[in-house]
Amino acid sequence: MSIQFNANFLNPAQVSGDQFALYKTHRSHVGDEGLTVPEGQKSFGQMLFDSLEGVNQEQQYAHDISVQAVADPDSVDPHDVTxxxxxxxxxxxxxxxxxxxxxQAYQDITTLR
Structure with missing residues (x-):
């Protein structure tokens, strides 16, 4: 009985540092058509930047209200500042x-090699 194993390993030309070129080996694999974002939905990158923008707005609001509390204490409730x-x-x-x-996850993945 003969078992035939056909594996497509990466050759050194495909690997450059931490990155390597992937190619589609089966028709069920995700290709370029699987990476599009449906209309009306945000991409992961857009959601990430929106989250960071929200954090930035919280920081700026806290700064602005604390400055207002120092400049005009009667116009701001101390609880709002807190x-x-x-x-x-x-x-x-x-x-x-x-x-x-x-x-940490990136470092774990890069040390698995």
Missing amino acids: IAMAKANLSLSITKNVVDRVV
Whole structure:
């Protein structure tokens, strides 16, 4: 009994640093047509940038309301300042944790080789 194994391994010309060229080996594999984003939906990159923009807005609002509290204390409720600072701190902390985990995942993937 003879078992035939046909594997297409990468040759050194296909590998450059941490990147290598992938090619479609079966008709059921995702090709260029599978990477389009349906209309009305956001891509992952767009959602990521929107999230970072939201974190930035929280930070700016906390800064602006704290400056307003110092400049004109009667116009701002101290609770609003505290809540804005807490929201900004929490959103930045969550973003930092997500970035740290993404970097850790990337490092784990690159050391698997």
